[in-house]
């Protein structure tokens with residue numbers, strides 16, 4: 001059994017979907033398969049905009065219409081016969097989305113919980129449309145609602161998987177279907193035992209693919225992307241970026257931890273535990289091999305250059321005649337944890353500390369409220385965290401060129417710097 005995952009770019013318009021169908025037809029043969037799909041194109045971003053406008057009581061109707069028109073356009077180009085039924089399916093999905101929005105009242109529900117109820121529509125819409133398209137194209141498959149398979153806690157927006165119930169559901173609900181037909185399901189979304197929709201964190205569809213592979217003992221996972229595989233740097237920033245033909249699970253996992261965007265950070269560990277190979281391949285050049293991630297360690301890896309964007313450097317200085325003691329430092333880290341803020345880089349001095357975090361206004365404010373009586377807190381937004389794994393002098397020189405380096409550290413084979421343009 002194989003798991004295939006198609007991200008937003010691979011299902012962004014009618015030609016992309018035709019290409020996806022060809023890839024599926026080529027690989028379907030006798031293999032059992034689970035197909036995990038993201039929202040189409042940039043739909044998740046558009047839904048975030050819609051949700052924020054609704055939440056802030058701004059006019060959201062234009063955004064909603066744009067999302068609907070985008071999908072209508074794809075359907076118009078893609079479906080040959082029986083357009084009526086697919087259009088009425090689409091209409092109903094958008095009616096449901098509107099009803100769901102109208103049910104949200106900021107007085108009775110948290111931002112994060114409400115967010116998940118709306119943002120998840122991207123995947124529901126895409127898989128409904130694609131499942132119908134595949135059926136029309138004589139690629140027989142069964143649509144499965146991931147909310148009834150992937151069970152999570154109610155942390156919203158960044159939920160933790162309940163592996164026991166998820167495993168039970170996979171065995172009970174999914175296994176009997178894949179014995180007969182390919183399964184098509186949504187990435188990124190899950191559900192609670194209370195029947196509420198949750199999400200696994202932005203770009204979480206890769207993780208969904210790993211969850212299905214883990215529970216169903218898949219022989220491999222393939223993530224189809226618009227890049228050739230995993231490169232040693234973002235080609236927009238790192239000139240002459242090179243593709244890794246092979247990476248070990250651990251190398252790949254570490255790269256994603258530092259912010260390499262090509263796969264979601266949570267994807268690798270479940271696959272590593274069951275030693276399921278992960279292929280990252282190009283849907284533009286589906287005959288090329290891409291990158292294979294597996295269990296063998298490689299000796300010498302070319303430096304991986306990773307810029308983590310959209311970071312804020314938070315500086316806390318102890319007020320009055322006090323030092324930054326361990327108990328204080330622990331309290332600060334606990335304060336971040338309480339707001340689910342991850343510290344990506346921490347530098348402690350005698351009188352304070354500097355912490356690099358991802359910009360998330362709603363959560364940062366609560367952290368500031370807790371600590372501002374004891375600390376002078378200042379922010380440097382718009383910084384990036386540069387990590388070079390297996391660095392050498394040349395890779396540092398070429399990477400920091402043109403940047404102002406605010407903080408810098410070398411640790412084993414890792415070089416890190418907080419940089420600003």
Ligand code: ASP
Pocket residue numbers: 007008038039044045122187188201202203204205206
């Ligand atoms: N559609 C979701 C997102 O854009 C999940 C994913 O693409 O993996 O974040």
Ligand code: MG
Pocket residue numbers: 007008009038203
């Ligand atoms: Mg995406």
